[in-house]
Amino acid sequence: MAHVKSFYLTTPIYYVNDAPHIGHAYTTVAGDVLTRWHRQRGESVWFLTGTDEHGQKVMRTAEQNNAAPQDWVDRLVAEAWKPNWSALNIANNDFIRTTEPRHTERVQKFLQSLKDSGHIYAGKYEGPYCVGCEEFKLPGDLIDADGEKLCPIHSKPVEIVNENNWFFKLSAFAQPLIDLYKNNPEACQPESARNEVLSFLEGGVSDLSISRSTFDWGIPVPWDTDQVVYVWFDALLNYATAVGLTDDPDSEGGKKFAQTWPADVHLVGKDILRFHAVIWPAMLMAAGLATPRKVFAHGWLLVGGEKMSKSKLTGIAPSDITDHFGVDAFRYYFLRAIPFGSDGSFSWEDMGARYTSELANDFGNLASRLAAMIEKYCGGVIPAVHHDTGLVEALTTTVATADKAMVALDFQTGIVATMDFCKKVNGYVTEKQPWILAKDPANKVELEEVLYNTAESLRALAVLLHPVMPATTEILWDSLGAQATLGPIGAQKVSEIAQWGQLPEGAIVTKTPVLFPRLEIKE
């Protein structure tokens, strides 16, 4: 039987040297919003996130904390990573850890097959290495500070590695990769990322050392157990090991692989673009596997003009923000404020301003005013179905714009289109003045028309915003009586949002709790 290919999206697997900060949350929330959107399009979806647990960076942090590496990663995953994702309402289908046997065993099998097919050879590596990046650096990559060579990302000295290692014939794939990106611009986005990768490839690519022999926190190279697999070679494979890479096609893992591979989107920050757009597809090509349909590199959250990071002590924990603004405002803010693909600075002031004007005033107030008016003027039930041509047309355009933008990972355009529709509905209410109409019983039909059209617009807004703000829109959905009459909000299809007249007459409206409460002044 033919299988249905799932829309398969991954986030990077994050290093567990520390707890997550808002940079990690930015990527994970974006992945969650996109996969929720695809689910609402009625697609089968597979959303993977996880943790990258091997390598020197994690090993040294464990040592500094007097912990064995396995204990350290177990604790951080259980106490920091998984709880943060559930607090942010991340609906991932799977969570992979690179210390799990399902990963380590498949990595070994994959590596052995590359060796057997002649893509791996013994060599010697001598050169600079940044443990923060876990990356072999080229001399031109480094910055010179008083004679000392620093990694430009971590502003820390690099170390010199001098080892006999196993090498992957990466250079053999430079031309096939150039052809891939030239013939298929979708495979690396945005445009600036694709250009960067192409010019990197055109500058020439060397073979890659894929093992290390001076420490043992990693997956043993199957034919040479004095060496461990280079952490990036290990980590990149997670995207495929998590869905059954190397398993027999008739086994459960093999079937899962056929259903998910190739990945539709690898979502990454631009810091790790080359790993994903050069090394990873080359590994897949060497194994005769399909390359990912899209690698999308988003920009950085900046603090003081630099990439926010824990190692520079500029990391902000998601809870610092969600304690004040709530989870849904957090999910909304970064995707709304920063074009996906560009860098952006976080500021409390900007977030506070958008929270108040867009979420509390434009959206939250509309919902509470409508519920209060339905209660007061219609006995708490939705009146007869009506249409307003202006709103119907605006909604049709909004849904088309939002859908096109969201599937292209242009979250900002999708959200702005939706919030513009919200503004239009507010304008409609202000213009029609239902509170004036209510003063004269002769206006009953007109009053009910205004209230129906407003309620129906909120029905559509709830669905459009559900992937971005799942909890708040569910409260609104329930308050509109939609849960009881139309079923769960998550089951509403994007393609049907613009069909006007779905909220049925007689649905029972209840007052919402305030969706976006007034902010406490932050001390």
Ligand code: MSP
């Ligand atoms: N373990 C590797 C990834 C392996 S994937 C096969 C790694 N981990 S990381 O913990 O350093 O996470 C890097 C990712 O976190 C970035 O690519 C990005 O998705 C996210 N971010 C970390 N800091 C960020 C910002 N300051 N701004 C935006 N995203 C950030 O690299």
